[in-house]
Amino acid sequence: MSSSSSRRRTSHITHRRAAGVALAGVAALVATAVQSGAASAAPHPGKANPAHTAVQLTPSQRAELIRDADGAKAATAKDLGLGAQEKLVVKDVVKDADGTLHTRYERTYAGLPVLGGDLVVDTAKSGATERVVKATDAAVKVRSLTPSVSQAAAQQQALRSARALGAEKTSVAPSSRKVIWAANGAPVLAYETVVGGLQDDGTPNQLHVVTDASTGKELYRYQGIETGVGNTQYSGQVSLTTTQSGSSYTLTDGARGGHKTYNLNHGTSGTGTLFSQTSDTWGNGTTSNAATAAADAHYGAAVTWDFYKNTFGRNGIKNNGVGAYSRVHYGNSYVNAFWDDSCFCMTYGDGSGNNDPLTSLDVAGHEMSHGVTSNTAGLNYSGESGGLNEATSDIFGTGVEFYAANSSDVGDYLIGEKIDINGDGTPLRYMDKPSKDGASADSWSSGVGNKDVHYSSGVANHFFYLLSEGSGAKVINGVSYNSPTSDGLPVTGIGRDKALQIWYRALTTKFTSTTNYASARTGSLAAAGELYGTTSAEYKAVQDAWAAVNVGSRSGGGDPGGGGTSFENTADVQIPDYGSAVTSSITVSGRTGNAPSNLQVTVDIVHTWSGDLQIDLVGPSGTTYRLKSSSSDSTPDVHKTYTVNASTQTANGTWKLKVQDKGPQDTGYIDGWKLTFP
Template identity: 55%
Template sequence: MKKSFVTTTVATAAIAATALATIATSGAQAATQSASGAGSDRAGAAIAAARAHGAAFGFDQDQSLTTRSVATDQDGTTHVRLDRTFKGLPVVGGDLVVHTDKAGAWKGVNAASTSVRVASTTPTVAPAAAASTAARSVDFTVSTSRPTLAVYAMDGPARLVWKTQVDGVGAHGEPAGTAVFVDARSGAVVDHWATEINDAGTGNSLYLGTVTLQTTPSGGQWQLVDGTRGGARTEDGNNGSTSSTTGTLFTDADNAWGTGSNSNRQTAAVDADFGVGATWDFYKNTFGRNGIKNDGKGARSLVHVGTNWVNASWSDTCFCMRYGDGDGVSYGPLVSLDVAGHEMTHGVTSATAGLAYRRESGGLNESTSDVMGTMVEFTAATAGDPGDYLIGERFALGNAKPLRYMDQPSKDGASANCWSKSVGTLDVHYSSGVGNHLFYLLSEGSGAKTLNGVSYNSPTCNGSTVTGIGRDAAARIWYRALTTYWTSSTSYAGARAGMLSAATDLYGAGSAQYAATATAWSAVGVN
């Protein structure tokens, strides 16, 4: 018998934490995605067009293309995201987006790299040696290391590399993972970036009051499984390993969850579950996106992870989020609205542009999560946690401060307000300041302002005055750039180009939104 899904009102008091070859398209509004049927036909047409125009992104007879996703605008313009191989080897930084018109004719390409050819695909460095080098390059306890050959084309001349996934446990017990690329002919480390994305310092639930959850009846009880949002489920991590991928599903006899006190283990689960639902609804209602991967499948949330763990994380491997309980001194449980939106957005970014978690693309990855996490908070419009441009403000205890300030990122003591040549050398949580500042200026403008009781005073890097276009328009431009124009190696300069193309698609090249996008990027030093 088909099970029904029950809506319940729950008492709680705590929730909510390139080488760029660009040709602008036009007439784009909402896009739909497909992996079969018409989508397959469009993908085939795009691949044919790409082969015919291979000079635009360095494509030749030794390469092949595979489809990652297909998006079609209302006017028939299609955007096909592709990955490529060279002589059968995957190309790191070889991704691209091909744009075709409704008849399948070429309109342009955004490519992460235009040079992927290597002189030889025969390594001189043994895989075991590459694995050992990769293991020595990380600063956490290593548990596994598995090398595979690939072509690295993110920066400079393409190189044959051993791509090694190094997994383990960090200094504070958190899950740690790094992709390390070792030159297969010289043995030197070429690049590396995190694959387990941990975002420190969020929590302090207990402030949303009564919320509504979607639960599933089973065996005379209810489960914290949301059948209306892809079967998303919330589990108790039982304060076990921060690397754990399984927990105990929360169940309840009367469908009234939590008490509003952190002493009740269900309370944090209510917070996380509501945050996942609010994020799902934001993406669905705003962009028509059906879940993180746009495939209708919900993710898992594990709360009460680790002991005194002041962190929250997203993992593509388990397609899950993990939330720590905080240290109880500076931070409470890490289950706030902006954190849920932030972590789920890492999954969206992975499923779309795949922004590499290093240098400027890594900062843009983190900024994307801050931007969309902030939008989740604003669109949820809860009385207990009204929207703001602060990250992590609700779960800070005592004299602890927000983790990040989008109007003036440097207020945290480490983040960058403005772009410079050295931005890419910063930790990605600090280089994200450039994107965060851009989004605030584009949304609200420069100067002093008070919103929902929070005072802001955003400066510009060039002394200009910026007039905002509103956060909804700014978010639409950002999302379209993410899903349509950005690739794995997109820098802040590439982000600007992609957002101008997106603004053209959505509002027109002569629109106020286009002009404001250009002005705001200049105001953070990206011209």
């Protein structure tokens, strides 16, 4: 769910047992048809379009934009066609150099928060609405606001769920509340119960359970713990920004929003004690000195702050100039680290035998990046959106490590390689080939959302590596990599710096709480198009890198040389449940003669039961080609490329994708489709 000030969200660096039902994300990116290679080229090939880069705002400028958006939110809701009982709540505003505003909203209905109702509105300098990105296209309308099930009954059910997962000392948190659940299916009145206590490994427990207030059925659950001069243990001797008060120094970074580092001294609650001493030299590089882990954590927070500011112009986790804080020495032999929304802090255990604190540079970057995700897209921490949440922290944690240029911890595409969490010197995760950890996914499949989020993250981690470095064998900073592709075709990387810019823009202006992998492809392509142009090598590389992890098709229709021409429509089209067929059109021009015998049709449909769908391609002459018949297949979504012999059709003209839902009780929409002429 998207976060708010009254709720608590935390993130782990390490694997946790899957805590709930997978949710297939639904993200609607409203756009017009785009012919690849025909529109909005960047003014300087290979360089980001300066008009579409975010400007760095001062806290007062950002606050002013939020006030302006807040003052206009009623008019915005009316313009968007929201109902009389729906209201918008401004969460954040991003401003581009050309004056375009990307305003992120949460939503309420009859005063209740709408979980899965978040959206982003792009507004041109002229005031015209250019695009709306929604977490759901469903109309938010509830028949009755009177529950049939009591909140107490919903809370007892949530407590039973938590105990079944091994939670101890469980209790219902004060943040439990009545909500509208709109993240999948028709919106309903529900209860969100937050269960506290401890998980089975001593991690704080924050199990969020959403219960239908009419039937008592559990709709969704997720674990809110989203796991994630100093003489440091991992980064050597580094400079730390501290604060002097009288004859003492404290680990307070006045240059970075007042970030502080505290000692929990093996406790598990409270803030702990601020590190303070008469000397401004912290730690001795080993665990014999409690300040060593503090120096690592303090340094990691400073480098992560600088990475976001100097790479993206972001001024702190919330982009408001306010620092978070760090807590070290959590628990006893606690093998984990996490981000916690409620305390706005990072927390680090000391590892097995208290010998390997989880305070390495990429782990610090990982945990702080969970805070950035929480305060931007708010990706749900379950299903495919949860995998994207975890991958985002791995991606930016990797960016932090390369940015630091620290000779004691050189940049690499390994996660947690310094903390020896497996006890054999191997890293926690691998970005070049995620499956090397024994559980992560190298590419997308229909069941990937059912994996633990630390394993489903492999799809996006692999995409990012391929986009940055390309496929095949290579050595980077002394580390050997050999990255495969799911289609066996090569990918040429565009460099890590550009890949980071594309991912950050997608996260902050395109993703919503329910974004899944298909929608992440759509959002990252939109970001690449804005930054570099839709005819650019960068745009095509994003297509190819996603295709290489089995999400969508290649820029050249599968041709390694990239010689194909693609025509794409990314506008959403709702599919009526058990109703008449709907169509989405693409107009092809500039071709000669007939279509090929191997025309490729890439279909991206979000739907709760793919077997209900009958899918046809309709040529310019009206000839229909069956792509998929309805069946009993219960898997969700359709993300597939079909090859059609369309050689009897003229290439130019209007082609249509025709989709009909042939069965009851399931819903979805056409997320986009593409024709590729090899």
